[in-house]
Amino acid sequence: MTDPSPLSRDTALALDAADPLRTEGRHGDPADLFDLPDGVVYLDGNSLGALPRAVAPHLARVVGDEWGRGLISSWNDADWINLPARVGAKIAALIGVPSSDVHVGDSTTVLLFKTMVAASRLRPGRRTVVVEPTTFPTDGYVAAGVAELLGLEVRWCDPADPVAALDDDVALLALTHVDFRSGAMYDLPGITAAAHDAGALVQWDLCHSAGAVPVDLAGADADLAVGCTYKYLNGGPGSPAYAYVAERLQGELRQPITGWMGHATPFEMQRDHVPADGVRRMASGTPPVLALSALDAALSVFDDVDPAALRATSLSLTDLFIRLVEARLGDTFEVITPREHARRGSQVSLRHPEAYGVVQALIARGVVGDFRTPDVARFGFAPLYVTHADVWDAVEHLVTVMTGEEHLDPAYRVRNLVT
Ligand SMILES: Cc1ncc(COP(=O)(O)O)c(C=O)c1O
Known part of the structure; x- marks a missing residue:
């Protein structure tokens, strides 16, 4: 000592x-x-954020009034159908992007899959996805799964110098902004610019930054990002994740889980899938209203920050x-x-x-x-x-x-x- x-x-x-x-x-x-137990020093908000006091009363109202009394009409009357977009707008403010460019739903893992497939399709002549080997395991696992599905190759880069792995075969560089193990942070604008110089897209995993580290994705001209909401965003265990897609890519973007909620007109019940305009095409199935409502209330802690x-x-x-x-x-x-x-x-x-x-x-x-x-x-x-x-x-x-x-x-x- x-x-x-x-x-x-x-x-x-x-x-x-x-x-x-x-x-x-x-x-x-x-x-x-926040509602933290007395006598506890909570240093695990990078794993599960603490409970904001606003969550329980809001959820009680959503459950009791909107679900209990409003029943099915709450999809319209309480505007449940637009809850992913409303929550997405709140997250957008924390990651420096326009309010219309964030989709909320699914888990981080599922959104990694959707965005990695979509990004690879945006660079059709290129066959390589670059990932760093010490990344959070799910990111590497999904990259390997996407590579197998699309006949691509995963290239493991040097964590200290991911840019060195870029060449004209790289479709996508997928990195975690802040490392889950060491807490080390990458230079997001510098790496994004270097990847663009090499003709590649970059996907950032913001799980360990958003909500604790200000992120300026638009300022860095970032392409794609995903993140969870149960860490520094305090959305609760297993709360839905989010995905950002730059507006300039949204029109061409083709994600693989083409469900009805990402359709241009879900209630027309058409036979063929026509992707919705904008980031809503990232959606697949029915939004998790209760989990989104908890997250919606939780994000109010950032209103004044x-x-x-x-x-x-x-x-x-x-x-x-x-x-x-x-x-x-x-x-x-x-x-x-x-x-x-x-x-x-x-x-x-x-x-x-x-x-x-x-x-x-x-x-x-x-x-x-x-x-x-x-x-x-x-x-x-x-x-x-x-x-x-x-x-x-x-x-x-x-x-x-x-x-x-x-x-x-x-x-x-x-x-x-x-x-
Ligand atoms: C960087 C990173 N990505 C992804 C995840 C987890 O993905 P999911 O939300 O699908 O469990 C974590 C979980 O801690 C993480 O740290």
Whole structure:
């Protein structure tokens, strides 16, 4: 164990008191918009976001009034049919694109499939999809499945230099903006421009950035993006995912699951599929109204949020965590998250041979992070509800866990199904 804290808890409290995200919003501290259990330091919003207080009453109204009383007429009267578009417009504001260009529905995995197929069809002479080997597994699995289906080839790139894998055979470069394991962030505008120079399309997976890191897809002239909504967007477990398609590609886009909800006129009940105009052609089946309603209410926590303040708080929290861990436990953990702000998302990952036990011992103390095999403890800093005092408390608990060897408790040798 190295030297004592360079900062006191009072310093962390002072950082919170001076944080514009906590003090300058019209509706006060955004942390008050969340229903978190007392005594818990929740550093897993990069896995499952916390529950916004607005969700339960809104869902109760949708279930009781719209479904219970309105029954089938709520498709029109409560405008359920346009809920994917309304929720898409809210997400669009967080990823820097026009409000009409985001489809919401399906899971991230299914949308990865739809967009990868569609993107490959937009570059018909090219036979290669580039993916990086440390990406979130589902992205690689889907790329391999799409390649098999369409007779393409997957090319695994160097994660440190994906652009080097581009040539005139590459139809699509599929990357995750912020890495789920390390928290490292790619240069989205720079890589997008390089891929365009090589004649390829780029698809960004925004699961670990949107809602914590401001994203400007239109500013980067991005082509396609997908993301989940259950992490920093707080939509709830298994909430629907979203896909962005640049307006300039929408007219030509042909996604493979040509269901009736992506038809130009679903209730004409025609025999042949005619894709809807715009991003609605990404839809396939009936929208999940209850899940979309929960997400709709959850997104209200961003109504009053300045993206620059969100990013500043995120960086300040992760800076503080890295600084405290290095000062107090620098010889125990390796910080694998980049120090440079431009290369960091909103999580910090620590490598340790007993990382699973460390995470379990912390959870027993009310500090919730998670574990990724083989040896990574991940801590997500959702800037809306994690404070500098939380960071200080989490590191204090981590020091106590390591000093008391709590992480070696035999109970932590058995791994849960979900880690
Ligand atoms: C980068 C990334 N993509 C995709 C997923 C998951 O996809 P799905 O929402 O279909 O489970 C995750 C889940 O953590 C992820 O981190």
